[in-house]
Amino acid sequence: MQKVWIYIENGTFLEADSFGATGTAVGEIVFNTSMTGYQEIITDPSYAGQFVTFTMPEIGNVGVNEDDMESFLAHCKGVLVRSYHHEYSNFRAQGDLDSLLKEHNVLGICNIDTRYLTKMLRDEGAMMMIASTEISDKEELAKTLKQSPRIEDINYIKEVTTKEPYIHKYGTWNHEKLRYNKAVMSDKKIVAIDYGIKRNILNELVESGLEVEVVPATFKAEDLIAKFEAAEIGGIFLSNGPGDPLTLTEEKQELQKLIDKNIPIFAICLGHQMLSIAHGYDTYKLKFGQHGGNHPVANLQTSVVEITAQNHNYNVPDNIIEIAEVTHKNLFDNTIEGVKYKNKEIFSVQHHPEASPGPHESKYIFKQFAEIVK
Numbered sequence: 001m002q003k004v005w006i007y008i009e010n011g012t013f014l015e016a017d018s019f020g021a022t023g024t025a026v027g028e029i030v031f032n033t034s035m036t037g038y039q040e041i042i043t044d045p046s047y048a049g050q051f052v053t054f055t056m057p058e059i060g061n062v063g064v065n066e067d068d069m070e071s072f073l074a075h076c077k078g079v080l081v082r083s084y085h086h087e088y089s090n091f092r093a094q095g096d097l098d099s100l101l102k103e104h105n106v107l108g109i110c111n112i113d114t115r116y117l118t119k120m121l122r123d124e125g126a127m128m129m130i131a132s133t134e135i136s137d138k139e140e141l142a143k144t145l146k147q148s149p150r151i152e153d154i155n156y157i158k159e160v161t162t163k164e165p166y167i168h169k170y171g172t173w174n175h176e177k178l179r180y181n182k183a184v185m186s187d188k189k190i191v192a193i194d195y196g197i198k199r200n201i202l203n204e205l206v207e208s209g210l211e212v213e214v215v216p217a218t219f220k221a222e223d224l225i226a227k228f229e230a231a232e233i234g235g236i237f238l239s240n241g242p243g244d245p246l247t248l249t250e251e252k253q254e255l256q257k258l259i260d261k262n263i264p265i266f267a268i269c270l271g272h273q274m275l276s277i278a279h280g281y282d283t284y285k286l287k288f289g290q291h292g293g294n295h296p297v298a299n300l301q302t303s304v305v306e307i308t309a310q311n312h313n314y315n316v317p318d319n320i321i322e323i324a325e326v327t328h329k330n331l332f333d334n335t336i337e338g339v340k341y342k343n344k345e346i347f348s349v350q351h352h353p354e355a356s357p358g359p360h361e362s363k364y365i366f367k368q369f370a371e372i373v374k
């Protein structure tokens with residue numbers, strides 16, 4: 001196996017084995033504690049600009065398949081795994097993870113102590129790192145990392161958003177037929193703004209009875225307002241996405257115009273953070289974020305605890321209660337997980353009700369949005 005060297009901004013320098021793509025990449029390193037679903041995580045556009053270190057030690061053992069892609073491309077910079085399995089065994093597998101990473105130019109780093117890395121990130125917080133199969137010299141890696149832009153310096157939305165609008169044609173995965181349900185014609189149409197949308201969000205929106213048109217993050221608010229006023233659409237969805245939401249100043253301005261028109265809006269993760277910022281309440285960065293599939297969230301409207309999938313480094317501020325009712329709270333760290341804006345049909349959650357991967361306990365929320373649109 002080829003060697004790969006990594007250097008983290010706190011001075012950590014490690015040698016490991018390489019799989020997947022070769023080369024040099026710089027990004028932010030975060031850990032993900034999900035026990036299943038590495039393919040969905042790797043192809044989630046929200047990880048653009050980041051390296052993902054998996055706490056699940058065995059990765060690759062179920063291969064990959066075209067149905068579990070959360071987007072057409074894998075946008076993360078690289079993955080770090082304890083033990084990579086090239087041999088895979090799963091009735092749905094069509095190929096190996098190594099080939100997928102090569103195809104999408106994602107570095108694979110294996111035979112590395114991911115427990116050590118995770119404890120370090122937990123204690124010191126998310127950090128920038130560089131990985132290279134070409135540069136083995138610590139000082140040169142440190143220098144290149146220092147000269148590279150940080151995650152908050154780059155607008156990754158532009159890289160991951162769709163170039164053209166399209167209608168999403170599929171519902172959720174049908175376990176009996178082993179294919180995605182086809183969309184049925186619906187008179188309830190919405191527009192989904194693609195900041196880096198995961199496919200399963202679109203599937204869930206369609207499955208809840210909506211016709212979904214996906215538009216680029218460079219949309220013009222005037223166009224969407226005109227569609228709403230002509231009753232062509234009944235609501236707008238704001239997607240998940242990569243990077244620091246505070247860098248998205250142009251996107252914020254367009255969003256503010258939609259908010260002013262009282263259009264029903266539902267948002268997940270980055271979209272949830274953007275709504276807060278657009279209302280004048282800036283997000284803040286968590287120490288190491290929430291990335292996993294077992295995070296308990298209290299639904300304050302029903303008093304039910306939902307086990308959720310999560311993937312975020314930023315959060316909406318506590319003083320959002322001045323303008324919004326808190327509907328969900330994270331039971332790991334008591335941070336705000338969901339809000340409903342006062343006197344508006346606008347609500348959003350920080351976690352991922354579409355799961356993919358993860359538990360399905362929060363997917364009811366798509367139906368709630370569909371009801372409002374109706």
Ligand SMILES: NC(=O)CC[C@H](N)C(=O)O
Nearest residue numbers: 240241269270312313314
């Ligand atoms: N999954 C997401 O939408 C992530 C949002 C944002 N990039 C964050 O890290 O918090």
